Amino acid sequence: MLAVLCGEKHPPDMHPIEQEATVRYTRADGLAEALRGADALFVYDFLSTAVPDAWHAADRLRWLHIASAGVDPVLFPGLRDSDVVLTNSRGVFDDSIAEYVLGVILAFAKDFARSVRLQDNREWRHRESERIAGRHALVVGTGPIGRAIARLLRAAGMRVSGAGRRARDGDPDFGTVHASAELNGHLSAFDFVVVVAPLTERTKGMFDAEAFAAMRPDARFVNVGRGELVVTDDLVEALRAGSIAGAALDVFDTEPLPADSPLWTMDNVFVSPHMSGDFIGWRNALVEVFADNFRRWRAGEPLRNVVDKRLGYVPSAD
CATH class of the missing domain: 3.40.50.720 (NAD(P)-binding Rossmann-like Domain)
Structure with a gap:
C-alpha cells in the first residue's frame, strides 16, 4: 500500500x-x-x-x-x-539551480535590473558594468547542488571556494573548503556568497547580523538553500545600511513572501518565488x-x- x-x-x-x-x-x-x-x-x-x-x-x-x-x-x-x-x-535540481546562480551573478554584474527600469522609462543612460571573470565566490554547502554551482561558476572564469562541515584543501570542485563553524572569519574575502546548505539545527539562522557585518560592502548574497538559514530582519538591515551590496533570494522563512516585506521594493534585491530549480x-x-x-x-x-x-x-x- x-x-x-x-x-x-x-x-x-x-x-x-x-x-x-x-x-x-x-x-x-x-x-x-x-x-x-x-x-x-x-x-x-x-x-x-x-x-x-x-x-x-x-x-x-x-x-x-x-x-x-x-x-x-x-x-x-x-x-x-x-x-x-x-x-x-x-x-534532480543540481544543474538548474547552478544555472540560476550564474544568471543572478551575471544580472548583478551587468546591472540588468537597472537596464530594465531605464528601458521602461525609455531612458538612454550609458554605464559600465563589472566582469565576473576572476571574481571570488564562496559556496556554502558542498553537496551535489553546491558542486554543480562551483563547476559552472569556474567555467565562467570565477574563482570558487566552499564552506562545509570540515576544512580541507585540494577539493576537485572547490579547491579550498572552509569549515562552516569558522565561516564568519572568511566572509570578507568573497565578492559573492552563495548559500545552498541544508537546513539543520546547526545551520538555522547562520546568516545573521554578525555574518553580514563580516561580508564586504560590495559583496552580493545569493540564497537558494532554505529561507530559515537567514535571519531576515538582519539581512534587511544589512542591505539598508550598505553592509552588503545586494541580494538574490529564491527562498524565504515565510512563503509566499508577505506583500509588506521591504525586500520587494529594494533596488538591490532580486526576489523569485522558490523556483530556482524548477525547469x-x-x-x-x-x-x-x-x-x-x-x-x-x-x-x-x-x-x-x-x-x-x-x-x-x-x-x-x-
Missing part, C-alpha cells in the same frame, strides 16, 4: 506504479486516514508540513520519500526516532526518481538517496 501526499495536482506518470501497488492519493487533511495500513509514503507536496500531525496513523510505514532535496518538512522527532527509511530527490519537466523528473526507488524497494534492492536522519541530508564522501 502506497500513500501519496499531493497538493493541488496529482504527480504525473504514476500509471506504472499504479499497476504494481494500491495507491491512495490524499491532500493534507486526509493524510492520517491514507497512512493507516500504508507501507510507503511519497510526499509529492514537498512543502507540506502535514506529516508530523498525521504520524500517529503510520502503523505499517517502512519508507518515506520526499520529492525534494531538502527534508526539513518531514524530519521531525517521530520520524527521526523511528525505523522508517527516509529518501529524497537529490540530483520545464521537473515534476516528471521527480516522479522518475521516486519510480526508480519504488522499483528498488519492491525488489528488495538498496534505495538511492538514503538520508542520514541525524545529519538531515544524504551523506557523501566529503
Whole structure:
C-alpha cells in the first residue's frame, strides 16, 4: 500500500506504479486516514508540513520519500526516532539551480535590473558594468547542488571556494573548503556568497547580523538553500545600511513572501518565488526518481538517496 501526499495536482506518470501497488492519493487533511495500513509514503507536496500531525496513523510505514532535496518538512522527532527509511530527490535540481546562480551573478554584474527600469522609462543612460571573470565566490554547502554551482561558476572564469562541515584543501570542485563553524572569519574575502546548505539545527539562522557585518560592502548574497538559514530582519538591515551590496533570494522563512516585506521594493534585491530549480519537466523528473526507488524497494534492492536522519541530508564522501 502506497500513500501519496499531493497538493493541488496529482504527480504525473504514476500509471506504472499504479499497476504494481494500491495507491491512495490524499491532500493534507486526509493524510492520517491514507497512512493507516500504508507501507510507503511519497510526499509529492514537498512543502507540506502535514506529516508530523498525521504520524500517529503510520502503523505499517517502512519508507518515506520526499520529492525534494531538502527534508526539513518531514524530519521531525517521530520520524527521526523511528525505523522508517527516509529518501529524497537529490540530483534532480543540481544543474538548474547552478544555472540560476550564474544568471543572478551575471544580472548583478551587468546591472540588468537597472537596464530594465531605464528601458521602461525609455531612458538612454550609458554605464559600465563589472566582469565576473576572476571574481571570488564562496559556496556554502558542498553537496551535489553546491558542486554543480562551483563547476559552472569556474567555467565562467570565477574563482570558487566552499564552506562545509570540515576544512580541507585540494577539493576537485572547490579547491579550498572552509569549515562552516569558522565561516564568519572568511566572509570578507568573497565578492559573492552563495548559500545552498541544508537546513539543520546547526545551520538555522547562520546568516545573521554578525555574518553580514563580516561580508564586504560590495559583496552580493545569493540564497537558494532554505529561507530559515537567514535571519531576515538582519539581512534587511544589512542591505539598508550598505553592509552588503545586494541580494538574490529564491527562498524565504515565510512563503509566499508577505506583500509588506521591504525586500520587494529594494533596488538591490532580486526576489523569485522558490523556483530556482524548477525547469520545464521537473515534476516528471521527480516522479522518475521516486519510480526508480519504488522499483528498488519492491525488489528488495538498496534505495538511492538514503538520508542520514541525524545529519538531515544524504551523506557523501566529503
